[in-house]
Amino acid sequence: MKKHKLWVWVGAAMLCAVAQGADTRVGIIGLDTSHAIAFAKMLNAEKGEPAFEGFKVTAAYTYGSLDIPSSTNRYPLYTKQIKEMGVEIVGSIADLLKQTDVILLETNDGRRHLEQALEVFKAGKRVFIDKPIAASLADVLLIFDAAQKYGVPVFSSSALRYTQKTQKARAGEFGRIIGADAVSPCSLEPTHPDLFWYGIHGVEPLFTVMGTGCESVARVSLENVDFVVGTWKDGRVGTMRGIRGKGASYWCDIIAEKGGRQAVGGYESYKPLLLEIVKFFKTGEVPVPPEETIEMFAFMEAAHESKRRGGVSVKIADVLALARAEASTRKLD
Numbered sequence: 001m002k003k004h005k006l007w008v009w010v011g012a013a014m015l016c017a018v019a020q021g022a023d024t025r026v027g028i029i030g031l032d033t034s035h036a037i038a039f040a041k042m043l044n045a046e047k048g049e050p051a052f053e054g055f056k057v058t059a060a061y062t063y064g065s066l067d068i069p070s071s072t073n074r075y076p077l078y079t080k081q082i083k084e085m086g087v088e089i090v091g092s093i094a095d096l097l098k099q100t101d102v103i104l105l106e107t108n109d110g111r112r113h114l115e116q117a118l119e120v121f122k123a124g125k126r127v128f129i130d131k132p133i134a135a136s137l138a139d140v141l142l143i144f145d146a147a148q149k150y151g152v153p154v155f156s157s158s159a160l161r162y163t164q165k166t167q168k169a170r171a172g173e174f175g176r177i178i179g180a181d182a183v184s185p186c187s188l189e190p191t192h193p194d195l196f197w198y199g200i201h202g203v204e205p206l207f208t209v210m211g212t213g214c215e216s217v218a219r220v221s222l223e224n225v226d227f228v229v230g231t232w233k234d235g236r237v238g239t240m241r242g243i244r245g246k247g248a249s250y251w252c253d254i255i256a257e258k259g260g261r262q263a264v265g266g267y268e269s270y271k272p273l274l275l276e277i278v279k280f281f282k283t284g285e286v287p288v289p290p291e292e293t294i295e296m297f298a299f300m301e302a303a304h305e306s307k308r309r310g311g312v313s314v315k316i317a318d319v320l321a322l323a324r325a326e327a328s329t330r331k332l333d
Contacts, residue, residue: 024281027100027125028060029093029116030107031078032071035130036060038270039104039277044085049271055278057104059088061096065109068191093119102281103127110135110192117143118332121150126284128277129156131204132196133293137301137323138330144290146332155286156293158204160184160250162272165264169209174264175257179237182206182252182265186226186242194307195300199226199242203296205252205265206230210238212295217302218313228303231313298323 026043028036040057042048060082065071079089090096093116097103103120107113110132120127133156134140147154160166169177184202188194195203207214213232220227226242243249252265276287295316301323302314 024055024102025058025100026055026281027096027103028057028082028087029096029103029105029120030064030130031060031062031082032064032068032074033106033108033130034074034078035270036104036106037078037081039106039274040082040085040087042271042274043278044087049275051275052278055102055281057082057085057087059090059096059099061090061093064107065112068109068189070189071108097123097125101125104277105129110139110196114139114143114146117154118146121146121152121154124150124152126152126281127154128280129154131156131158131200132192133297135192135196136326137294137297137319138326140294140297141323141327142330142332144294145327147290149332153280153284153286155280155288155290157273157276157288158201159270159273160201160205160252160265160267161208161288162276163205163252163265163268164272166205166208166252169254169256169264170211174254174259174262177209177211177236177254177256179255180206180209180252181239181241183241183243184250185248186244188244193301193304194221194226195228195240195242195303196297199240199300200296201250201267202240202242202252203300206238206240207292207296207299209252209254209264210236212292214238214295214299214316216313216315217299217306218311219303219306220311221307226303226307228299228306230299294320 043052043055043057103125105127113134182202182205186199189197214230215233216231218229224244228240230238250267254264255261298316298320301319302316305314
């Protein structure tokens with residue numbers, strides 16, 4: 001697989017914030033996910049990773065999800081923990097943007113991401129948006145449209161993209177990837193399309209190794225498992241199995257020209273993802289191209305539509321066309 005060309009965003013935002021040799025103030029939006037605490041611990045550690053030197057979480061805005069109990073019940077503990085790291089809690093995103101240089105948008109509820117990201121884009125701050133980047137495919141498109149409009153680089157990713165062997169597979173060390181099978185836990189949240197909420201952790205490594213070019217998706221959905229089959233335009237097939245309940249785990253197998261079938265994926269830690277985020281904050285170079293993230297979410301939306309239609313195959317192009325039509329009726333401001 002050829003290494004993809006990075007998107008480099010050019011605009012006023014490229015000139016702001018991240019000064020060489022200066023401390024970079026990191027702001028967090030949303031204290032309703034463990035990711036916010038994990039990232040802050042690594043960046044604010046007294047003896048941390050050398051690559052994180054000069055980056056410190058200095059301020060955070062709590063909200064975050066508003067009506068998802070599994071998220072909102074985390075606020076008291078996570079607020080306490082982040083305060084203990086010396087992070088100031090501010091009363092609004094506007095206040096946060098005045099005090100920080102780059103942003104980790106950690107709000108667990110993807111429905112709020114477009115609104116919150118727009119504030120960040122308008123301030124010209126580089127931003128990482130944690131999974132899911134949005135709670136609808138139309139919002140995914142609008143987020144990238146807004147990023148281009150304001151000239152601000154943005155990317156989103158699950159940590160499962162950055163396991164060592166998954167990255168080796170993407171870089172071509174095993175030759176051409178003929179097919180792949182990914183597995184992840186897949187709890188559901190009624191406010192989000194099924195796979196957006198947690199199944200993204202299986203879809204991310206699938207696309208990391210397979211690349212873009214998926215044309216159609218079919219899904220079998222049962223009480224404790226979803227099985228999604230994607231067909232790529234070059235005839236390759238990739239699958240994602242989402243498991244609820246016992247036996248849920250993370251892994252990804254590839255079938256490659258070199259070595260045949262082999263395991264390449266599984267959760268390792270948040271550190272590899274954070275290394276990519278900090279590199280992105282420094283350079284403005286986007287490690288995951290927008291078109292790949294868009295296709296991943298189109299894959300999940302097509303899986304959602306396949307479930308509604310009883311498991312028939314759904315074309316990626318069709319769900320994208322519907323989402324683009326919806327997005328075109330909405331204003332960014």
